[in-house]
Amino acid sequence: MSTEAERETIALEGPILVIGAGLIGGSIGMALAHAGLDVLVRDSSPGTTLLACELGAGRQEEGGDSPQLVVVATPPDVSARIVLEALEEFPEAYVLDVASVKQHIAEEILAGARARGLDSSRYVGTHPMAGREVAGVVAARGDLFRGRAFVVVPTPATSPRSYALAKLLGIELGAAVVEIDPDAHDEAVAYVSHVPQIVASLLAGRLTSASEAALGLSGQGLRDTTRIAASDPRLWVEILSANAGRIAPILRALGDDLAELTQALEVLNEPDPQPGSRARIARAIASGNDGVARIPGKHGGGAENFCKLTVLVPDEPGELARLLGDMGEEQINLEDLRLEHSLGQRVGLAHVSVMRADEQRLTAMLEKRGWARAGTE
Amino acid sequence: MSTEAERETIALEGPILVIGAGLIGGSIGMALAHAGLDVLVRDSSPGTTLLACELGAGRQEEGGDSPQLVVVATPPDVSARIVLEALEEFPEAYVLDVASVKQHIAEEILAGARARGLDSSRYVGTHPMAGREVAGVVAARGDLFRGRAFVVVPTPATSPRSYALAKLLGIELGAAVVEIDPDAHDEAVAYVSHVPQIVASLLAGRLTSASEAALGLSGQGLRDTTRIAASDPRLWVEILSANAGRIAPILRALGDDLAELTQALEVLNEPDPQPGSRARIARAIASGNDGVARIPGKHGGGAENFCKLTVLVPDEPGELARLLGDMGEEQINLEDLRLEHSLGQRVGLAHVSVMRADEQRLTAMLEKRGWARAGTE
Structure with missing residues (x-):
């Protein structure tokens, strides 16, 4: 596996060993097994390994298995250790982890590999940005990563082939592959994921002191601002702890x-x-x-390229479909949609975003087809 | 206007004098004028009065006008003074204000009315919960309040007829009428509107320190958490200042x-x-x-009554309509919908909420009609 031709044409062939059969590991196993690849499952709990296999995440290991790729999908606090063990156990295999925090893990792996004489060029970090409100292999789904970002986070030691294989994995999972280095990754998720999670949780936590009557006046603003506060405390303790050094200064400034x-x-x-x-x-x-x-907006454009109209939609099956069907017939592409319900009324507000260039045609269509507009909020 | 029969059957007849031709006053004027009522417009700026009339918010006052109802739609810091002047100028008229903070205003009006011998039973507070991202009469729309909450906030002195007339105004505007007392109103909006606004603004403000690369990893969580941070600073200074005494302790605890x-x-x-x-x-x-x-959820029910599925929708005109059309044909009512776009992909994720009782039928329909599901986030 060293000629230039092979380097250019590396393929995800398997077998793939998934270590850690939780939501992420189980979902990766299911996706790859479903695609016909030979997936092996290993979990610290033999019962969980069996369950994952029965759920379709792969098969149990046998003597003589020689994985092409090892996917370490354990909690972040043990990821580095398991990656090092995998590099040692399978000297021919590529090894990646999926932890949502990367810098500490990369440093630990590079230092550990140096100390133990292991080839760290076979390691590459990844962060599949999906699936955090439920946990465990029972919640795993082969389509968990479709349409999501799959962030590939190479270290300075990562070889081009390791990087290429991680990219192929992301593509096989149906995700959009993005590359970023470990330091920038952790700084980025502190800003766009970890601090927003903390702020939403603390804001929602304050609502425990509000009266029932106060909550009766809740509108869409409060719902949006606190939606992610429904996330799993155990998972988030691990994530936030692993990135504490980057989150704390932002929180301090906040x-x-x-x-x-x-x-x-x-x-x-x-x-x-x-x-x-x-x-x-x-x-x-x-x-x-x-x-x-x-x-950034949907297609990478700023908000100024879009305009938002609010349309009244009767709260009956098929009515929103009729609105969107009317838009489709006029070839007006929906950029974004948010549905809002008011207090017990049989009408909903559809906030419809379109490219600014489509605004006039949308306005004309609504008028022509008798859709009532409401003011934007 | 004093027999028992009249008390029971009070109607919104006009003329209605709108004082303050901004977004809210202008929108109320437009809605009522459109409904055929005689609306008079008064603004401290004669130019704005003229503009509002030209935009369809009503007509200019003439000598001898005798309004049935005066709607005070000025900034909150002058609302009490203008209400008192209106009670004095029109001894037969009902007077209401639309400020989004109520307790201070109610106290000032009750004290002022006592001192000046005015009949405060003709006053009632309201808070039409709509329209805050844009300002000014140019942004006014007659349908601004449709499907929104119209909160009626009587004082201890408010007469049943005043209360009934405010309710009729809310209904005429197409809103859902809710009643609450001034103290409870201000405490409620501190929790469900003012503190969330501040938190979203401060969180979004921190993003000014993030790198372009970091913002490139933004997901739906960050978008939802910061959406309302796009609101108008000048308006929010007034709103937050007027309710500072209730907001500050919640912020202190936060x-x-x-x-x-x-x-x-x-x-x-x-x-x-x-x-x-x-x-x-x-x-x-x-x-x-x-x-x-x-x-509270859409129909007042808790989140446990709903289930959410995520469906992959090709990013082409009419595709989301086809999904919702398929749901409509199977009589599956959509409880909520959130659309999510991933990084530059030609596919969107539709997060579809239905009543738990409809979950199985939805799952079966998606399978039968070939819709691909993705994991929930």
Whole structure:
């Protein structure tokens, strides 16, 4: 496996050994087994190994198995150790892990490989960005990664073939492959995943002190802001702990922002408030405007390329389909859709995003076909 | 206007004087004028008054106009003063305001009415919960309130007829009428609207420090958590200032939670961390689980009544319509829908919520009609 021709044409051929039969490992096994590849399953619990095999994630190991690829899908706190053991046990195999935090693991693997004389060029990190609200192999699904990002995170030692194989795995899983280095990966997920998770959880946690009547006025803003707060505490303890060094400074800065704003509001509530508080509040909200404008849209474009209209849709089977069918007939492509229900009414609000170039045609279509519009929120 | 029969059968007849021709006042004027009522418009700026009339929000006042109802749609910091002036200027009229914070205004009006010998039974507060991302009469729309909550907030002095008329206004605007007292209203909006706005703004504000590459890994979680951070700073300064006394304690408690969690993460990042930090993190995430479970769902039911499936939808006009059409044909009612796009792929993920009782029929339909499912996130 060393000629130039082979290097160019490496294929995902198997056998593939999945170590750790949880949600992610089980789902990878199912996807690959379903694609006809020979998948071996190993879990620290023999019962879980058996269950995973019965659920279709692969077969049990036999003496003499020689995997082409080892996928380490254990909790992040043991990933580095298991990767090193796999590099040692299978000197011909490529080895990757799927932990959602990468820098510490990569450093531990490079140092461990040096110390033990192992070839770390066969290791590459990955982060399949999917599936975190449920856990365990029973929740595993072969299609878990379809349409998601599969982040490939090479170390400086990773060989081109290791990298190519990880990419092929992502493609086989039906995901969109993205490359980024370990340091940048962990900084990125701290900002776009870990800190938002903490903020949503803490905000939702405050709702435990609110009255039933208060929650009765909940709108879509609160629902969106707290949706991810429904995530599994055990999983998130592992994820947040593994990236604590990058998350803490962002939280510290956020805490300073929050303290400053809280103080501004407290000053405003005094009988004779000092000036300057209103400007502080305005700056905080304006800075939020700037930040949210930086989040890329669907096709990588900024928000300014899109326009959003709100359409009233009767709350009956088929009505939303009729609206979208009307759009389809006029060749208006839906860029995004959010459905909102109001308090007990038999009508929903469909927030429809289209490219700005399609705005006029959409407006005309709605009028022509008798769809009622509501104001945007 | 005092017999018992009239009390029972009060109708919204007009003329209606709208004071303050911004987004809310303009939209109310347009809705009522469109319904054939005689609407008078008054703004502190004569130019804005003219513009509002030209846009269809009503007509200019003439000598001798005697409004049945005065709608005070000014910024919250002047609402109480304008309400009192209206009670004085039109001794026969009912007067309501639309400010999104109510307690201070109600107290100021009751005290002012007592001092000036005015009849405060003719006043009732309202809060039409709509339309805050754009401002000004140019953005006004007669359908702004359709399908939204119209909160009626009577004071202890509000007469049944005043209350009934406010309710009729909400119904005329196409909104869902909800009643709550001023204190409970302000506490409620602090929890479900003001604090979430601040949290979303501060979180989005932190993104201004993130790299382009980091933002490239943004997923739906970040988008949802920061969506409302796009709101208008000037409007929100007014709203937050007017409810500072109720928002600040919630923010203070949130800041304590955040500081505790930040410290736990900092401890975990030390070479030899003290025990207890992981349990603190787990408790924070678990408390978020509890809080988000308290938010009422579409038909007032809890989240446990629903199940969510994720379906892969080709990113082409009409494909989502076909999915929803298939559901409609099988009489499966869509409870909620969220559309998610992955990084530049030509496929979207439709997160479809249905009542748990419909889960099996939906699963069978998807299989029968060849829709591919993806794992839930």
